[in-house]
Amino acid sequence: MSARVQQAAFDLAQELQGFGQGAGGIVTFTGIVRDEGGSLTALRIEHYPGMTERLLGEYGARAAERFGLSDWRILHRHGDIQVGDQIMMVATAARHRRAAFEAADYLMDWLKSRAPFWKQEIRRDGSTAWVAAKDSDEDDLARWQGA
Amino acid sequence: MTLEILYFASLRERVGVSRETVASDAATVRDLIAELGARSDAHAAAFADPAALRCAVDQELAGLDAPLAGVRELAFFPPMTGG
Known part of the structure; x- marks a missing residue:
C-alpha cells in the first residue's frame, strides 16, 4: 500500500514484485503518452509537491476501504515524459476480480x-499547450459519488 | 494575516510568479481572489473567472467559500489533469 510521485521512469514488473501477495486477483493500469497523431514529442507534468503525495495516499486508502483491497499501489511521474513512455500506474489487489477492476x-x-x-x-x-480538463472526466468521477 | 500564495500551471504563467507572500484579512477564498485580482493587470486577467479556478487551502482542496482563518498556504490552479 503505497503512493509515490517521481520523475524517473519505472519498470512495471519491478513495481509488482511482492505486490498483493495472497490476493485472488491483481489489476494494473498503466498510462502512456500518446503521440496525438504525430503532433507531440512529450508531455510535461507539473504537480503540487507534498499535497500530491498525500492526496494519492488518501485516495488509495479510500479505495482500499471501499472495495476491500488487500494491497494497492499508485505511482505517478512528473517532469518531461516522451511519447510512448509510461506516465503512471495503478495496481489493485483483492480477493475477487471485480473489486480489483472497480478499485482501479x-x-x-x-x-x-x-x-x-x-x-x-x-x-x-x-x-506548448496546457491540456484542458474534460467534462467527461467529471462525469466519470460522479459515477462513484453518492454511493 | 500573512499568506503564502502558490500558483500552478497556466495560472502560474498568467500571474508571472510561482509564489508570493501576501498580507490579507480576507475572510474567504472568494474575498482573497478579489484582493489578489487588484494587485496587477496580470493578476486581474488570471483571476477574471474565479469559477474556472481550483483552490487548495493548506493543501486541502477547497471551494470559493472556504474560510481563511488560521490558514497559512493557499494555492490556485486550473482544473487538474492527472492520470
Missing part, C-alpha cells in the same frame, strides 16, 4: 480530476 477504475477517475497534476503538451513544432 475508481482510482483512475480520482487521479484524473482530483490529484494536483497538470499536463502540458510539448509539440513537434516547438509550441
Whole structure:
C-alpha cells in the first residue's frame, strides 16, 4: 500500500514484485503518452509537491476501504515524459476480480480530476499547450459519488 | 494575516510568479481572489473567472467559500489533469 510521485521512469514488473501477495486477483493500469497523431514529442507534468503525495495516499486508502483491497499501489511521474513512455500506474489487489477492476477504475477517475497534476503538451513544432480538463472526466468521477 | 500564495500551471504563467507572500484579512477564498485580482493587470486577467479556478487551502482542496482563518498556504490552479 503505497503512493509515490517521481520523475524517473519505472519498470512495471519491478513495481509488482511482492505486490498483493495472497490476493485472488491483481489489476494494473498503466498510462502512456500518446503521440496525438504525430503532433507531440512529450508531455510535461507539473504537480503540487507534498499535497500530491498525500492526496494519492488518501485516495488509495479510500479505495482500499471501499472495495476491500488487500494491497494497492499508485505511482505517478512528473517532469518531461516522451511519447510512448509510461506516465503512471495503478495496481489493485483483492480477493475477487471485480473489486480489483472497480478499485482501479475508481482510482483512475480520482487521479484524473482530483490529484494536483497538470499536463502540458510539448509539440513537434516547438509550441506548448496546457491540456484542458474534460467534462467527461467529471462525469466519470460522479459515477462513484453518492454511493 | 500573512499568506503564502502558490500558483500552478497556466495560472502560474498568467500571474508571472510561482509564489508570493501576501498580507490579507480576507475572510474567504472568494474575498482573497478579489484582493489578489487588484494587485496587477496580470493578476486581474488570471483571476477574471474565479469559477474556472481550483483552490487548495493548506493543501486541502477547497471551494470559493472556504474560510481563511488560521490558514497559512493557499494555492490556485486550473482544473487538474492527472492520470
